[in-house]
Each structure stands twice: as structure tokens, then as C-alpha cells.
Amino acid sequence: MIRVFNTLTEKKEEFKPLNDKTVKMYVCGPTVYDHAHIGHARSAIVFDVIRRWFEYRGYRVIYVRNYTDVDDKIIKRSKEEGIPWYEVAKKYIESYEEDMKALNIKEPTYKPKVTEHIEEIIEMIKGLIAKGYAYESEGDVYFSVEKFSEYGKLSKRKTEELIAGARIEPGEKKKNPLDFALWKKSKEGEPGWESPWGIGRPGWHIECSAMAMKYLGRTMDIHGGGLDLIFPHHENEIAQSEAYTGKSFVRYWLHNGFVMVNKEKMSKSLGNFFTIKDILKEFSSDVLRLFLLSTHYRSPIDFSFERLKDAERSFGRLLNFIESKEIIEKLPTFEKNSEIFDVENYKLQFESAMDDDFNTARALGVIFELVKEANLIKDKAIKENKISNKEKETILKAIGIVESYLKLLGFKLEKKKQEGIEDELIKLLIDVRSELRKRKAFDLADKIRDGLKDLGIILEDLPSGTIYKRSN
Numbered sequence: 001m002i003r004v005f006n007t008l009t010e011k012k013e014e015f016k017p018l019n020d021k022t023v024k025m026y027v028c029g030p031t032v033y034d035h036a037h038i039g040h041a042r043s044a045i046v047f048d049v050i051r052r053w054f055e056y057r058g059y060r061v062i063y064v065r066n067y068t069d070v071d072d073k074i075i076k077r078s079k080e081e082g083i084p085w086y087e088v089a090k091k092y093i094e095s096y097e098e099d100m101k102a103l104n105i106k107e108p109t110y111k112p113k114v115t116e117h118i119e120e121i122i123e124m125i126k127g128l129i130a131k132g133y134a135y136e137s138e139g140d141v142y143f144s145v146e147k148f149s150e151y152g153k154l155s156k157r158k159t160e161e162l163i164a165g166a167r168i169e170p171g172e173k174k175k176n177p178l179d180f181a182l183w184k185k186s187k188e189g190e191p192g193w194e195s196p197w198g199i200g201r202p203g204w205h206i207e208c209s210a211m212a213m214k215y216l217g218r219t220m221d222i223h224g225g226g227l228d229l230i231f232p233h234h235e236n237e238i239a240q241s242e243a244y245t246g247k248s249f250v251r252y253w254l255h256n257g258f259v260m261v262n263k264e265k266m267s268k269s270l271g272n273f274f275t276i277k278d279i280l281k282e283f284s285s286d287v288l289r290l291f292l293l294s295t296h297y298r299s300p301i302d303f304s305f306e307r308l309k310d311a312e313r314s315f316g317r318l319l320n321f322i323e324s325k326e327i328i329e330k331l332p333t334f335e336k337n338s339e340i341f342d343v344e345n346y347k348l349q350f351e352s353a354m355d356d357d358f359n360t361a362r363a364l365g366v367i368f369e370l371v372k373e374a375n376l377i378k379d380k381a382i383k384e385n386k387i388s389n390k391e392k393e394t395i396l397k398a399i400g401i402v403e404s405y406l407k408l409l410g411f412k413l414e415k416k417k418q419e420g421i422e423d424e425l426i427k428l429l430i431d432v433r434s435e436l437r438k439r440k441a442f443d444l445a446d447k448i449r450d451g452l453k454d455l456g457i458i459l460e461d462l463p464s465g466t467i468y469k470r471s472n
């Protein structure tokens with residue numbers, strides 16, 4: 001049983017899909033006016049892992065992530081860069097796609113773009129006007145918030161309190177300060193589409209409702225995004241969608257916490273961001289994934305390079321453990337029925353952490369515990385150059401589990417890039433060293449071993465020959 005924290009009810013609930021064994025999920029994607037930063041990476045990775053976990057648990061997941069490819073920020077950027085707005089969108093969609101690939105994010109089932117769904121959006125706005133939930137005003141169309149009595153149910157805000165803080169911005173032609181734009185009249189030189197209300201473009205909120213319902217139907221299981229989207233974006237999505245269909249729009253609302261820098265949200269507007277591309281120049285995508293998944297998805301994460309370096313060291317421990325398979329397999333064995341820890345127990349703990357609102361922090365903790373426990377036996381066996389049958393079986397099983405669970409969480413587990421002939425040179429040195437040992441030139445043999453060690457290459461002498469591994 002999977003339990004999820006639902007922002008709507010503010011409780012952890014048992015997940016029950018609308019249709020047996022299918023999960024329909026929609027996640028708000030990026031507004032494409034700049035390269036994505038680590039905050040965006042978190043949202044992408046968190047929902048990628050959630051999707052992977054549902055699939056592991058036997059569900060078919062229909063996953064929709066949109067591109068907001070027409071927006072004020074894109075128009076502003078097009079003026080700054082001196083290229084058309086659609087070129088800005090195209091450029092940053094390509095950049096985002098590259099990032100998602102580099103981060104090993106599974107391809108969504110659908111990746112709708114707003115500009116390819118104008119018809120559906122207009123249809124929905126027409127319906128809302130016909131039902132009396134929206135009104136036209138000088139080429140703009142607004143949603144009338146007071147008509148939707150449940151407004152505020154997601155963000156737990158009261159309309160009266162909202163009204164007190166709201167005001168009508170210059171240029172807005174709405175009747176009530178809380179009303180929000182479904183359609184905006186295009187100004188000279190701005191992108192625009194024909195509509196019953198003249199040339200204009202969609203407001204931000206309506207696009208997600210229209211695209212989500214097109215691909216997932218009137219009610220979906222999960223809708224996700226960052227915490228900043230709860231209000232007003234998701235609140236408005238609920239209002240317009242439920243007003244339009246008369247049905248419940250989303251069963252479980254999931255929101256990820258922020259990546260923070262010095263107590264502030266990492267964001268483009270604050271200029272305190274590191275792009276995914278910047279970080280991937282220095283760290284592998286697995287290290288970034290480990291860093292982001294080591295905190296529960298709803299909690300904030302403080303970003304710092306020290307913490308990324310810690311994640312890099314921890315990830316090195318995991319890789320080393322997996323790579324020690326070869327050494328273990330070559331160790332001479334003996335019969336002994338010693339007491340060994342129970343690998344199955346770790347499996348249960350890992351899976352129950354993931355079933356409990358996708359607690360990757362706890363699940364990874366279980367993996368590290370298992371590695372620690374297995375390393376005690378493994379290191380001793382390597383030192384003594386022998387291992388009991390039962391220990392060998394347990395360690396190999398543990399390695400298999402660590403490897404498959406990490407892959408399940410989206411880790412690539414790629415070995416560090418190795419330079420062309422480096423491996424061949426190491427092997428040559430190992431050969432020369434054994435020859436030196438045969439000739440009892442131990443000082444020279446040790447010189448090779450120590451020199452390699454300084455370079456991070458550790459030699460292990462086994463009866464079957466010498467093997468090497470990397471220390472990080």
C-alpha cells in the first residue's frame with residue numbers, strides 16, 4: 001500500500017487510483033525563458049522517482065509534463081535577446097530536454113506545449129463564460145472567483161482575507177480584484193491567436209487545466225509541482241476545472257519543497273541560482289540525484305557545494321561497494337555456518353520507506369546501512385583472503401539489491417569516465433610489478449603499488465592474480 005501526503009487534505013492517505021492499476025499524473029513543467037536551475041532539477045527528479053515507484057509497484061503511469069511556451073517572461077526575454085518569442089521558447093525547450101536527458105529523467109508519456117493547445121483552451125473558456133463563471137472585458141476574459149464557492153480549499157486561504165490584500169493592477173479590466181485572467185488581449189507585437197474575444201493569448205492557469213484534462217480526462221489521480229504553485233496557480237486550476245466539469249479535478253495534490261540558498265528559494269528572479277548545466281560540469285548526475293533525494297521531497301534543501309561534495313563521497317562508497325563484486329567472486333571460499341545479517345530485512349525497510357510518501361531519505365539511509373554492514377564482512381574477507389560460502393552469498397545478494405534499488409531510483413551507476421589507454425597502462429604496471437616480486441625486487445614492486453595508490457588506484461593481491469579498483 002502506497003501512502004501519499006495530499007496537500008488538499010493535509011494528510012497522508014492511502015493511494016487508490018481512479019482506475020485499477022493506472023496512475024494518471026500531471027506535473028507543471030517549466031516556463032521556457034532561461035536554462036533550468038537546481039530547483040527545477042529537484043521538481044523533475046522528485047516526480048520522476050514517484051513515477052518510477054508507482055511503476056515498480058505494478059501501475060501503468062500516464063505522465064504528462066507541459067511546456068509553458070508563451071508567457072510574459074518569454075516575451076520580455078525575446079526583447080532582451082533580440083530574437084522572436086517562439087525562438088526563445090524553442091531554444092530553452094531544447095536546453096531543458098538536454099538537461100532532462102543528462103539527469104536520467106524518464107520520458108513523460110505526453111509533453112504538451114501551450115501553443116499547440118490554443119483550441120482546447122478557447123473551448124474551455126467559452127464553456128466557462130456560458131456557465132456564468134467567466135466574463136469578457138475589453139478583449140480580456142476573467143474567471144469570477146466569487147462564483148466558485150470552494151475557492152481557497154487547496155491553499156487554505158479565505159476569500160475575505162484575500163480580498164483585503166488584493167488590488168487591480170493598472171491595465172487590468174476585471175470587476176473584482178481576485179478574478180484572474182483566462183485570456184489576455186495581445187498588445188502590438190505580442191504573440192496572439194484569433195478567438196471569439198479578438199486576438200489574444202491564454203492566461204497561465206487555464207493552460208494547465210486544458211492540457212491536463214485533454215490527456216488525462218476530467219479527473220486525474222495526481223497533480224504535482226513545487227510548493228510555490230499551490231497559490232495561486234493550482235488553486236485557480238481547481239476553480240476553473242471544477243467549475244467547467246462539475247467534477248472533482250484532482251484526487252491527490254503533491255508538492256515538492258524548495259531548493260534554498262542562504263534561506264531563500266533558489267530562483268531566477270533572485271539571481272541566486274546555479275543551472276543544471278553548471279553543476280553537471282563538476283558533478284555527475286548521480287551525485288546531484290543523491291544530493292536531492294537525501295532529503296524528503298516535501299522538506300526544503302539547503303544548497304551548497306560542500307553538501308554536494310559530501311554527496312559525491314557518499315556516492316563513491318556506493319559505487320565501490322557495487323564494484324567489489326568482482327573481488328568477492330574471486331575470493332577462495334570455505335564452509336561455515338556463521339550468523340549473518342538478514343538482507344531481506346533491508347529490502348522490507350527500503351520498500352516500506354518508499355511506500356510511505358516516497359521517503360527517499362529513509363530509503364537511501366537503509367541502503368547506506370546495508371552497505372556498512374556488508375562492508376564489515378567484505379573487508380575482513382579481503383584481508384584474510386577467504387570468505388565463507390554463506391558470507392559470499394549474502395554479500396553478493398546485498399550488492400545486487402543495492403544496485404537494483406539505486407537503478408530503480410533513477411541512478412545511472414556509470415563508472416567514472418576512464419581515459420583511453422589508462423586501464424591498459426595500469427594492467428601493464430601490474431604485470432611488471434608481479435614480475436618484480438618474482439625476482440624479489442620488493443622495493444620496486446612496492447613503489448608501483450604506492451604510486452598507484454596515490455593516484456587513487458588500489459591493488460588487491462588475490463591468489464588468482466592482482467586486481468585493482470578505484471578509491472573514489
Ligand SMILES: Nc1ncnc2c1ncn2[C@@H]1O[C@H](COP(=O)(O)OP(=O)(O)OP(=O)(O)O)[C@@H](O)[C@H]1O
Binds near residue numbers: 031039042226259
Ligand atoms: N527553488 C526551487 N526549488 C524547488 N522547486 C522549484 C524551485 N524553483 C522552481 N521550482 C519548480 O520547478 C517547476 C518549474 O517552474 P517554473 O518554470 O514555473 O519556474 P519559475 O517560477 O520560472 O522559476 P523561478 O522560480 O526560478 O523564477 C515548478 O514546479 C516550480 O515549483
Ligand SMILES: [Zn+2]
Binds near residue numbers: 028208
Ligand atoms: Zn501548471
